[in-house]
Amino acid sequence: MSPRPFKLRRISNPPPVSGFKPYGGRKNSGRAETIFLNLEEYEAIRLCDNEMLSHHEASVIMSVSRPTLTRIYLKARQKIAEALVLGKQIIIEGGKIYFDSDWYSCQSCGSYFNNPFKQEEITACPLCGSKEFRAYNPDNNNDEEELSRCADICICPSCGYETPHRFGFPCKDEICSVCGNHLVRKRSPYFSH
């Protein structure tokens, strides 16, 4: 059996630097050892620890599943910790990724175009030169949809009371407002009907 094809991770921007070097080591034994941090791991750290998103939100942005995002994130933290503790240098490169670029649609000629130079802003349509264009983002709606599609239900195992699951709140911490029992996830093996 062949394994499932690898899902490419979506990255919004490459990192501003390509790595980090330690300095001030006690015994400078020539070149420091190197840790290779993948771009997807960099992106997971950026989303979870810099933008303070939940793993679920970050996974939607990177277009992978929530468990996969958590795995990438854990790997990233382990690598960074190893570099910090053992004084290794970090090089950010590699990973199975694709870059997400901004798309625009022109109102006067009906064309769609992207912006390959992320630093510079687009001032006119590259085809007809019209200034009547706007950002085109089909993913925006999809992200919302995907979040709601993943929506789950917490259910009371004894009386059947249901409430929508809140992300980041374990079901077992929620209390049934009817009979006071702890709730379980409706799709989980703990709940069978």
Next chain:
Amino acid sequence: MKVAITSNGNTLESKLDQRFGRCQYFTVYDTDTKGIEFIPNPNKDAEEGAGPASVQLVASQGVQKVISGEFGIKIKSLLDSLKIQMVILKQPEKSIQEIIDMLNH
């Protein structure tokens, strides 16, 4: 700046080809010198890998902008990393001359 337009013929009356990898011809138009060149696409009948091979072809011409009807998923990330701008125009009845006129606005 050089612009590549996918076309289904080698005249200015030819229409915009809606495919990128397997288009008949690439029209390379230089906006500075107004020079027009038609390059036949060697990958038009390729079984697979037509897209990346075509990207290589247009990139070797020094093109900075590509106009076509559609770009495949492989091509988008390739062109993105090469910093070539993609313009999607879903109007198959547009002729190459009309598109060049639009570029000169």
